[in-house]
Amino acid sequence: MRKTIVAYAVALAALIWLLKWLEFRFMVRDLSLEIYLTILAVFFTVLGIWAGLNLTRKKIVTITLGPDFILNEFELNKLGISKREHEVLEWMAKGLSNQEIADKLFVSLNTVKTHTSNLFLKLEVSRRTQAIQKAKQLRLIP
Amino acid sequence: MRKTIVAYAVALAALIWLLKWLEFRFMVRDLSLEIYLTILAVFFTVLGIWAGLNLTRKKIVTITLGPDFILNEFELNKLGISKREHEVLEWMAKGLSNQEIADKLFVSLNTVKTHTSNLFLKLEVSRRTQAIQKAKQLRLIP
DNA sequence: AAATCCTTCACCCGAAAGGGTGAATTGAAC
């Protein structure tokens, strides 16, 4: 960045010197002052635009996508869903039957049924498919 | 955009005229030509930078996310799922019972059960929760 | 015309899911 500024300064000084040199060399003095100034102004305006673009164009936009699932613990507490119930909910969403969930968690089928019943009450649904749908919507499961 | 260019042109002309006027008014001619030119150059460089920024800063980055669901018709055909079956699948995924789907489609419960049975065969699953999961994974439903 | 597929519906049976009630155990909180 500092390097760029120095480079521009040097270029500017060199150009001014060049102009003065041309002035004597080719008798630019003969031209009307207005035209002379206009050329100078336009030249430096263009230079400025170019410089301005180069100073800002390098802003690289980096979009970082975070993990696509963040557990909504607030809803979880709000609905009063316990750890075990949430666990059952996760397996349920993976398409397991109550019996399979019971085997996974090393508990009886009746226990799983109790958990599912409580889940349906807390989620205000009456079928497991609806429970899964609502739980996904509320970000309780991926 | 055209308006902006015209505005800049007018401003430039006005400034040049102002400089020439100042020249006679305050005998700027007495100052060294180098200083005079430098001031002019710096001024127009700054003007150019400002103009350049204004011409480009308004590039608004619009990230348009397309519809997040595109039906995978290839899989649909590959698995041989019919229109009606797909329709049943959609309602199923919304958490409706077979009876509710039957009411929605104005057919009997038995018909819906036939469709679901065929769906399970084609999707190679044995429960509706699994069917929904697999169908979503294969992009057959949103 | 025959074959094929889709759609519709029926009946039967067993398995799974859902709803209700009750109760024992445990661990944390008061």
Place this chain on the structure above:
DNA sequence: GTTCAATTCACCCTTTCGGGTGAAGGATTT
């Protein structure tokens, strides 16, 4: 130590779901 929520399990009953079989009508293709 008592209260409370969470977890565990049991029993009952009804509804829903899933699997199997069969069949009739319609559209499309061969």
